[in-house]
Amino acid sequence: MSVSTQTTVLSGHSIIAGRETPGNAGTTRGIDPATNAELEPAYTLIDEAQLAEATAAAEEAFESFSALDPETHAGFLETIAANIEAVGPELVDRAATETGLPKPRLQGELARTTGQLRLFARVVRQGDHRGVRIEPPLPERTPLPRPDLRQRKVPLGPVAVFGASNFPFAFSTAGGDTASALAAGCPVIFKAHNAHPGTGEIVGHALTEAVAACGLHPGVFSLVYGPGASIGQALAKDPAVKAVGFTGSRGAGTALMATAAARPEPIPVYAEMSSINPVFLFDSALRGDADEFARAYVTSLTGSSGQLCTNPGLLFVPAGEAGDAFLTAVDRALAGAEGATMLTPGIARSCRDGIDALGAQDGVEVVARGKEGATENAPAPVVFGTQVPTFLSNPVLQEEIFGASSLVIRYGSADDLVVAAARMEGQLTASLFLSEKDLPTAAPLLPVLERKVGRILANGWPTGVDVGDAMVHGGPFPATSDSRTTSVGTLAIERFLRPVAYQNIPDALLPAPVQAANPWHLNRRVDGRIELAGDSAEDRA
Amino acid sequence: MSVSTQTTVLSGHSIIAGRETPGNAGTTRGIDPATNAELEPAYTLIDEAQLAEATAAAEEAFESFSALDPETHAGFLETIAANIEAVGPELVDRAATETGLPKPRLQGELARTTGQLRLFARVVRQGDHRGVRIEPPLPERTPLPRPDLRQRKVPLGPVAVFGASNFPFAFSTAGGDTASALAAGCPVIFKAHNAHPGTGEIVGHALTEAVAACGLHPGVFSLVYGPGASIGQALAKDPAVKAVGFTGSRGAGTALMATAAARPEPIPVYAEMSSINPVFLFDSALRGDADEFARAYVTSLTGSSGQLCTNPGLLFVPAGEAGDAFLTAVDRALAGAEGATMLTPGIARSCRDGIDALGAQDGVEVVARGKEGATENAPAPVVFGTQVPTFLSNPVLQEEIFGASSLVIRYGSADDLVVAAARMEGQLTASLFLSEKDLPTAAPLLPVLERKVGRILANGWPTGVDVGDAMVHGGPFPATSDSRTTSVGTLAIERFLRPVAYQNIPDALLPAPVQAANPWHLNRRVDGRIELAGDSAEDRA
Known part of the structure; x- marks a missing residue:
């Protein structure tokens, strides 16, 4: 093994809404797959009552987080990236030990993960994902006048994310699903992957510290260690959870799909599962x-x-x-x-x-x-x-x-x-x-x-997925549970949004994205045509 | 009753891929709910083997229909609208008899239905729903060069549509779900509503004649009369069907959701169900x-x-x-x-x-x-x-x-x-x-x-739904099965699309929307920023 640069003392506990929380349902340990040796520390596992604390906190955080101004929101994603970079070397060491993946590969993956957060911060600032559409009133229209209609996309609510073993950074704690849900304005409850618990904890602290540093409600993010499938099923069933992001096996993914479909209120599941390419x-x-x-x-x-x-x-x-x-x-x-x-x-x-x-x-x-x-x-x-x-x-x-x-x-x-x-x-x-x-x-x-x-x-091999605006990492079942989207790239943010229309609502009650003055300088679709922010009358004035 | 202006001779049969097809599974009849009198003619009901002909034809029609150029595609929607208007008076008469709804209301609904088709034709010509995103190659980027990446949305495949009893035009045979699926490029198998079978047949002929007049594959549209829930379940289970549009009761909608989720390949269901507003x-x-x-x-x-x-x-x-x-x-x-x-x-x-x-x-x-x-x-x-x-x-x-x-x-x-x-x-x-x-x-x-x-x-009552660009007729469960969308307005088209990315594909193999020359003059997101068609170098030249 290489010389360790590890400095974080791992607690071995879940982080529920900012607080280290020892679990009540036993322990698990990471192992070094190159030697099958068990690793320190033991990780305590939460029970369902403790899980309910995390989802209740996410529910409580939703209203303020979903309405965050773009600058604070983007700054939050950038702070997560910076915090992860600050512990980069120890993260790569721990992940190499827990996963057996080579360090250069992990270094590249870490850069992809922080780059992704910064890319999503740019989207949050720019705002096209908010999908603003405006139809000004037409009082003279026959046979009926047209009301003032304004549409924007709002976040779905708290999102449960399940990380993958094979990407301990890019598809795990602060990986694509977490980053896109946070960029959409959804609090995240992250079910830690028990194959890299220490890596998860280090990233979890980086993320939790960003929540605090940006003055956000601590329920915006929780990291929970739990006993395998049962806590995952409980999470997908929790009424506060409004969507699921998952990367893993076809068996586990289809089990989550079935659970989500059988809820009193069914919710979307974005599961990336199985492909032979x-x-x-x-x-x-x-x-x-x-x-x-x-x-x-x-x-x-x-x-x-x-x-x-x-x-x-x-x-x-x-x-x-x-x-x-x-x-x-x-x-x-x-x-x-x-x-x-x-x-x-x-x-x-x-x-x-x-x-x-x-x-x-x-x-x-x-x-x-x-x-x-x-x-x-x-x-x-x-x-x-x-x-x-x-x-x-x-x-x-x-x-x-x-x-x-x-x-x-x-x-x-x-x-x-x-x-x-x-x-x-x-x-x-x-x-x-x-x-x-x-x-x-x-x-x-x-x-x-x-x-x-x-x-x-x-004329290229399929491995290697560029994180950008035009990427699609998705596909028809069983590659994913929902072909209408992607789990990599900026389009992934739109998975966690839904449209709401405002009809004749007084401007004082409207949320910023659809206010007449366009205070967030968003591109908007007006009367069916895109109006770029720089082209609006106000911006020209 | 008013004097009938009816001119179409109703056949009482399904229309499968352009052919009148007597069904093998018994008959049903419309009734006049004002008198409980049974109406002529009897409608024959198809069995599952006949249903399979309709879905196979839709599957066969998909490749050519999904690749239609915008002008032909938009013209098809406009031809449907014109064909419906040509039989407007007899449609209103028949619908009034079958539904008990007052004629002025039905006349308004008919205008909404044809207006909707023409609005969707404008969207098809304009093309923003195709969601084109382009990231030009960056050969010098480190640590890895960026490939040429192009994204566009493609139709999901054949769509099963179930009409509502309460809108015999606007949410039925050529109503919102049919119109938005066709606008997306998806062939439609429409399960006729047995409460207004004659109205359905007249509209079905108008639509079928538009398919023929525009030289499209006859599998683009089928209208099937079947024995209630069983044929609907068979339709939702058919492997050729890739999405379902439904308006009706919570019981029927959730049954379709369960069927779609239990398929070997689960598919999206857009069910608009229940709301107390x-x-x-x-x-x-x-x-x-x-x-x-x-x-x-x-x-x-x-x-x-x-x-x-x-x-x-x-x-x-x-x-x-x-x-x-x-x-x-x-x-x-x-x-x-x-x-x-x-x-x-x-x-x-x-x-x-x-x-x-x-x-x-x-x-x-x-x-x-x-x-x-x-x-x-x-x-x-x-x-x-x-x-x-x-x-x-x-x-x-x-x-x-x-x-x-x-x-x-x-x-x-x-x-x-x-x-x-x-x-x-x-x-x-x-x-x-x-x-x-x-x-x-x-x-x-x-x-x-x-x-x-x-x-x-x-300051307005909720009845009356404007069909436009900013409307949302949707909402969280149980109002609908999928809050991420709307069943009224132009955003409804996007329900039936999914993204595909093209990486380093030679221009000669690329579909028109993502070709370098932008032959369809689409607005495109290039390197993360919207580039309006009129602003591209080519268009300025």
Whole structure:
């Protein structure tokens, strides 16, 4: 292990509305998956009565937090980012120990997490997500006059967020779901991931201190450690909670969806779950350096021990010489690759089970296999191979194996690709490797892929998700529970908003975004046309 | 009855992908609710195999319809409007006979329906709903270059629409849900309402002829008559169907929600269900002409026999003299009011049952009652009264009675209003009657109402929903199944869209909305800022 720069004394407790709260329901411990050693401290787990304190505080915080002025609101997100950066080195150390992920990867992820908070702060200041629409009154309209109508989006209410094990920063305590819910104006109750409890606590303190520093109601954020699924179910059932953000397995995600749908008041669940991310190689794309191409594939496949939602799990390779040469190169590239420590013993076990199950299917064979890693929980990466008809006839071949496992499908014609794509479940991504002359062949695949995935890439591997304005990290079920949105990028904020219309309401009662004077300088849709803030009469004056 | 101008010969059959299709599952008939007389012709009901033809055709139509150019697409919506207008008089006649609704009301509703189609055509031409976002590549960005990222919204797929009995035009065959789904680019399978089958067929032909006239795939629209709930459930379960639009009862809406959530691939359900639309009267607002005010209330309460989702079902009236005088005036105004024919014998029965049940509650008494109507199915309108503590303690008092029934709650202080509002279920609307000097008293109510309703009105009755850009006809459960949207107004189109991102895709493969040349002249969000079409370099050139 590296020399620790850790300075925070970890308490091992939940933080409920700003207060360290020892739990009444037993303890859990993080473990170092490279050695299976248990880590200090033990983490106390809360019971349902303690959880109710967190949700009640969030409910209480909602009114003031949801009405925050843009400058204070954006400053809050920026303070969280700064506070996280201030403990960056110890965060990376702790996360590396708890997750087995390499430090450079974690450093990059930390930068993504703080960058995301700052990006969302810019959106909060700019304000287009507030969706202001104005229809001035038309008293002379026949047969009926038009009233004064003003629309804006308001936050849904407190949001329950469940973090992912595979992104201890970017999809965890202050990750995408938390950041987008806070940017929308929703208090967050974060269910800590028990696989990285110390990392969660350090981030939780950074966030809690930002709440205090910005003078916000302490109920704006709580971090709770609880006994696995039961506390998660209780959280999703709590009447104060108005939406759920989740990243994790299909089983856990669909369980949350069922719970949310069965509530007396059903609520939206944004669950990012399962994807095998098909990659389509066109013949000409394989005409270059087969070894270089194979190495890029193996890098995408084995990075973070394959534990990425956008891992290339399915590879369509043309029959014939170029495809053969590519697979020989994959065999060479993978032979030297060693398994890397996975996040938890349970995940490593599931990965091995998945690999065994896939290898046992009729018509599926091993194309290439790497070596077991030297640490614990480091299964050998593997690439399987099959043919299109086998893929079409056996749904097991579409099941995600979370880890460095991929299935190559040899295909004969571009029609095969359209047929296979049409039969696929929903995915986060689809990738095409093609050259200029493949465009006419690839064109019929595009509309099929648009119905199946959230992001289509050309000549790039699906791992690596840019956090920006145009990103979609989402897709039809089972990739996510709700294809109408994204869990990465600025559009994610809109998941936690709903529209409200104001009809003939006196200006003095209107909230700032829809007041006549436009005090927040928002772009607004007036009479059906966008009016940029700089173009309004007031701004010109 | 009036002289009929009917010219269409009604076939009594479903229209599946452009073909009149006699059903294999028995027949049903419309009835004239004013006389309980059965109407010609009998309508044949389809079975599940026939339903599958409609959904398969919609699935087949999707690819071409979803990619339609804006001009053809908008022209299609306008052709539907023109075709409906061409049969306007016979439509109004038939609807009046089938629903018992007065002709002037139906004429207004027909104009709203065609106006809505033309408004959506303007949105389709303008294109902001396509949500185009572009992030140009940043090859020099560190630590990683930014790829070329382009986002646009695509239609979800075929949509099942269930019409309402109370709006045979505006929330039925070519009503809001159909129009917004078609505007989004989604084929529609419309489950005809068996309470106005002839009206449905005439509109269905108008729509089918527009599909043919515009050269579209016939699967873009089907109108199916089926045996009640079973065919509706089958439609919501069909794998080709990707969303549901519904207006109707809480029971039927929640049943559809449960079915959609239990599918192997869950889909969104937009159900507009149940609302009692609280109205808050402040003392000073009652200082004017009590009789005039009471008449306006009674008009809103009894219009369309009270069968409006925005019917004022709950009225908070201050204790004291002004409130007393208002209720005396309500008594006078309602005493002369006669019940009007309701839509169906079943609805009239439910209304009477609801009135009996509410009248039997402890602490609830009759404040005013009108007379039974002279026709069948015309229960007397009624206004009940109670006090705040009774309202807070008995959830039955929050149940919607669909019809001309309203509950007056006498309150002592503005705090009572905040408490009562906080305890309410989700609503479509809330209305405030107030004057300048009530503003400080009313202010604390606003944030509470924002969490409970989709539209807040001042000094107006909630009935009457303007179809425009800033309208929200929606609200938290049980008003609707999904508070994140509206079923009236242009924002309704966005219910049927989802985002897709394109990363480094060659321009030749990109769909028109995100191509570099911006051939559809769309406003686009570029690098996080709105760029109006007229401002782009190309447009300036």
